[in-house]
Amino acid sequence: MRYMLLMYGIEGDENGAPEQVVPAAEPEEPCWAPWQREMSSRPVMLIGGGRLQPSTTATTVRASGSEVLVADGPFAETKEQVLGFDIIECADLDEAIHVASRHPVAQHGGAVEVRPVLEMPDHPAQPELTIGS
Amino acid sequence: MPSEGHRDTKAGGQSGEAAVTSPQAGSRAPVPRSSDPKVEAAVAEAFRQEWGRVVATLIRMTGDWDLAEECAQDAFATALAKWTPDGIPDRPGAWLTTTARNRSLDRLRRTKTEAAKLQEVAALNVPAEAPPADDSGVTDDRLRLIFTCCHPALILEARVALTLRTLAGLTTAEIARAFLVPEPTMAKRLVRAKHKIRDAGIPYRVPPAHLLPERTSGVLAVLYLLFNEGYSASAGDDLLRPDLTAEAIRLTRLLARLMPDEPEATGLLALMLLQDARSDARLDERGDLISLEDQDRTRWDQAEISEGRALLEAALRRQQAGPYQLQAAIAACHADAATPADTDWAQIALLYERLGQLVPSPVIELNRAVAVAMAEGLEAGLSAVQSLEEGGELAGYYLLPATRADLLRRLDRLAEAAEAYREALSLAATGPERRFLTRRLAEVGGS
Numbered sequence: 001m002r003y004m005l006l007m008y009g010i011e012g013d014e015n016g017a018p019e020q021v022v023p024a025a026e027p028e029e030p031c032w033a034p035w036q037r038e039m040s041s042r043p044v045m046l047i048g049g050g051r052l053q054p055s056t057t058a059t060t061v062r063a064s065g066s067e068v069l070v071a072d073g074p075f076a077e078t079k080e081q082v083l084g085f086d087i088i089e090c091a092d093l094d095e096a097i098h099v100a101s102r103h104p105v106a107q108h109g110g111a112v113e114v115r116p117v118l119e120m121p122d123h124p125a126q127p128e129l130t131i132g133s
Numbered sequence: 134m135p136s137e138g139h140r141d142t143k144a145g146g147q148s149g150e151a152a153v154t155s156p157q158a159g160s161r162a163p164v165p166r167s168s169d170p171k172v173e174a175a176v177a178e179a180f181r182q183e184w185g186r187v188v189a190t191l192i193r194m195t196g197d198w199d200l201a202e203e204c205a206q207d208a209f210a211t212a213l214a215k216w217t218p219d220g221i222p223d224r225p226g227a228w229l230t231t232t233a234r235n236r237s238l239d240r241l242r243r244t245k246t247e248a249a250k251l252q253e254v255a256a257l258n259v260p261a262e263a264p265p266a267d268d269s270g271v272t273d274d275r276l277r278l279i280f281t282c283c284h285p286a287l288i289l290e291a292r293v294a295l296t297l298r299t300l301a302g303l304t305t306a307e308i309a310r311a312f313l314v315p316e317p318t319m320a321k322r323l324v325r326a327k328h329k330i331r332d333a334g335i336p337y338r339v340p341p342a343h344l345l346p347e348r349t350s351g352v353l354a355v356l357y358l359l360f361n362e363g364y365s366a367s368a369g370d371d372l373l374r375p376d377l378t379a380e381a382i383r384l385t386r387l388l389a390r391l392m393p394d395e396p397e398a399t400g401l402l403a404l405m406l407l408q409d410a411r412s413d414a415r416l417d418e419r420g421d422l423i424s425l426e427d428q429d430r431t432r433w434d435q436a437e438i439s440e441g442r443a444l445l446e447a448a449l450r451r452q453q454a455g456p457y458q459l460q461a462a463i464a465a466c467h468a469d470a471a472t473p474a475d476t477d478w479a480q481i482a483l484l485y486e487r488l489g490q491l492v493p494s495p496v497i498e499l500n501r502a503v504a505v506a507m508a509e510g511l512e513a514g515l516s517a518v519q520s521l522e523e524g525g526e527l528a529g530y531y532l533l534p535a536t537r538a539d540l541l542r543r544l545d546r547l548a549e550a551a552e553a554y555r556e557a558l559s560l561a562a563t564g565p566e567r568r569f570l571t572r573r574l575a576e577v578g579g580s
Contacts, residue, residue, distance in 0.1 A: 056325055057333040059286040068347075070285040072329070092336040093286055094344065116333050 004085055047087060050117040059093065059114045063101035070097055075113040083110070087117070171218045179225040180209055184302035185387070187229050189274035192299075193337060195237050195252055198327045202299065204240070208233035275300060276339050276391045279384070283352040284335050291326035292355045298323055300387075301380050311377060312362075349392070353401050353457060356385045360405050364412070365563075378409055389444075396448040400458030403448060406441035407464035410434040422569040426473045438468045459488045478508035495526040499536060506540055515540045531560035535570060542577050551579030 036049075058074040083105055090096040093114070100112040187208060191201035208229045222228040241253035282295040294312070297303045303311075309319035329335065340348040363377025382405050389398040414432040417423055445461045454462075463484045470476040485501035498521055506514020518537050527533045538553030554574040561567045 053332045057329050059333060072286055072288040072291070090334075092334045093284075094336055094340065096334070097286070114333075 006082065050087075053116040053118050055115070057116055059097065061097050061100040061106055061112045061114060062110075063106040065107075068097065068101040074115070075111050077111070080110060169218050172213065172216045172221070175216060175221045175225070176209060176212050179212065179229060180302060183226040183229055184209075185275050185278065185300040186226055186273075187233050188299050188302075189278035190230050191233050191237060192278065193274050194234060194255075195241070196255065196331075196337070197237075197252060198299070198330065200237055200240065201233075204233040204236040205229070207236045211236075273391050275387065277337050279352055279388065280339050280348060281330060281335060281337050283348075283355045284330070285348075285351055286333065286335060287326050287329060289355070289358070291322050293359055294319060294323055295326050296355060296359070296384065297380065301384060303380070349395055349397070352388065353385075353397060356381055356388065357401060357405075357457070359384070360408075364408060375412065378405070378412070381405060382409060396451040396453050397455040397457050399444050399448040400455060400461050403441045403445035404457050404461035404464055406437045406444070407461055407468055410437035410441065410468065416565065419568075420565055421572070422565045424569075425467060430471065433468065441465065442468065454487070456488060456492050459484050459491070463488075476507070478504050482508050495521055495524065496530070496532075499527065499533060503536060503540075511540050511544050515544070529560060531557045531566070531570075533557075534560070538570075538573065538577075542573070547577040547579075550577045554579060 055074040058072075060071045060073060060075050062069040062071075086103075088096065088099055090099060093116075096114045100106055100114050103112050106112045184205065187205045188201050191204055192198055195201055211232050212225070212229060216222070238253060241249045278300055279296060282299060283292045287295070290312070294308050297308050297311075298305065305320050305323060306316050308323075309316040312319070314322075330337075339345070360378055360381035363375065363379075363381060382402070385398070385402045385405055389395075389402045392398045410433050411425075411428065413434065414428040414430070415423055441461065442465055445458065445465055448458050449462070463481055466477050466481050466484070482501055482504035485497055485504055489497045489501060499518065502514050502517035502521065504514075505517055515537065518533070518540065521527060522533060522537070534553045535557035538550045538557055541547075541550035541553060551574055554570055554577065558567060558570045558574065561570055
């Protein structure tokens with residue numbers, strides 16, 4: 001079985017958020033590193049995780065055929081629920097919007113929130129994790 | 134003709150952004166003074182002509198919007214200090230761009246972070262001249278800038294504000310005044326938009342061919358919104374904001390020049406000029422609205438009308454009549470009529486019909502109803518207005534009861550007219566609109 005963990009919390013309230021980590025002088029270990037180490041020794045993680053950019057960077061996409069409706073901001077309806085997820089690699093937001101607009105959920109009356117994943121240049125990327133055997 | 138409702142069709146029927154009132158907004162960003170008036174004038178002119186280009190090029194080279202704006206500002210300040218009356222560069226734009234670029238490299242060198250080093254290397258390796266072509270074949274950095282500022286993933290208010298800030302060079306304070314929001318609110322809006330561009334990966338480019346039509350219409354919509362806020366503010370006491378209309382015309386002129394194969398850009402410019410030509414005649418000495426029918430047509434700006442007409446004809450020759458060209462054609466019908474009685478209402482009704490087919494909108498239907506009333510008879514127009522009211526889509530839009538009131542007034546059904554004027558008054562937004570309706574109400578014997 002596969003599980004996805006969706007982390008909820010208050011934005012800007014995270015302990016040890018990357019911008020608060022001082023990278024240069026005294027390389028301090030980010031708060032998620034021990035968890036990451038522990039989990040990398042246990043073949044539970046299928047896809048590299050990540051932290052999302054704040055919701056102010058979100059874009060919500062709805063579509064009907066080739067007509068695409070793009071809106072600034074996160075998905076804000078209350079009656080719909082999270083149905084699934086994908087992690088995609090795109091050149092820029094235009095490509096991501098295109099991919100989102102072709103998704104069946106977007107095409108069938110739902111919406112897809114496009115949220116960039118925070119890049120963390122001062123720390124090594126997530127270790128490449130292979131599909132657990 | 135009744136309605137000032139007629140005069141400006143907002144194709145979508147919404148004008149979006151909040152209102153505009155301050156008389157000073159729209160003046161240029163303050164440039165420090167030089168001791169020499171000739172130098173000062175040359176720098177001010179360069180600011181008008183080159184600001185957008187310098188910022189646009191710096192953004193492409195550094196990828197950093199704030200750095201680009203700050204270094205552009207520095208470059209203009211340096212010009213004031215260094216230019217002499219006999220030493221004004223032949224190509225001020227190139228001089229300013231080089232100065233701003235050197236400034237940005239200095240600043241990146243002083244910031245010792247890895248990110249800044251990477252930025253510096255990138256900036257050093259980017260040619261100052263724009264690369265020959267995008268997918269679209271377009272080379273001007275300002276076009277990249279305007280498409281990025283008007284990206285649909287930004288909120289509409291931010292698109293307008295960013296365009297005014299980065300491309301037109303208005304200060305944050307000026308934009309805040311223009312849209313009646315506190316300066317910190319506007320500053321936050323601009324910062325948030327720039328962060329979103331950076332963090333969400335909004336590309337700095339002219340969209341590829343398959344996205345271009347849709348994205349171009351998004352840019353035109355922002356420019357027309359800007360014009361409309363200047364031409365009929367959606368709230369506040371001043372109906373006209375000539376500074377905003379002038380900015381909108383200037384930016385649209387630029388866009389039309391940069392996209393010569395896009396007839397809708399030319400069409401929008403024609404529309405703005407044809408509407409702007411009437412601005413002197415639209416308000417009386419008290420700042421009250423004068424209906425199109427009652428305007429002194431000798432006060433219409435003939436230079437703007439002939440330029441608008443020539444642009445429209447050139448655009449229509451391309452045989453791709455879009456919403457802006459059709460609206461410009463309607464405005465041209467009014468401009469062509471020496472007196473209200475000469476107006477070709479049948480042609481206008483036809484143009485509205487085509488417009489409504491391209492962009493279905495109850496506001497366009499309302500305008501068509503008015504043209505039908507004038508072409509075929511008041512009763513026909515009135516029944517069209519009534520069916521719109523039954524449709525309910527325009528509930529709360531003051532021009533709907535105002536139009537009904539006007540038709541009833543012309544039919545001499547004064548009591549019903551008075552009632553409709555009162556209904557319109559309860560909905561009208563700006564002072565002048567309210568005074569216009571109050572005056573009409575008194576004329577039909579209501580009070």
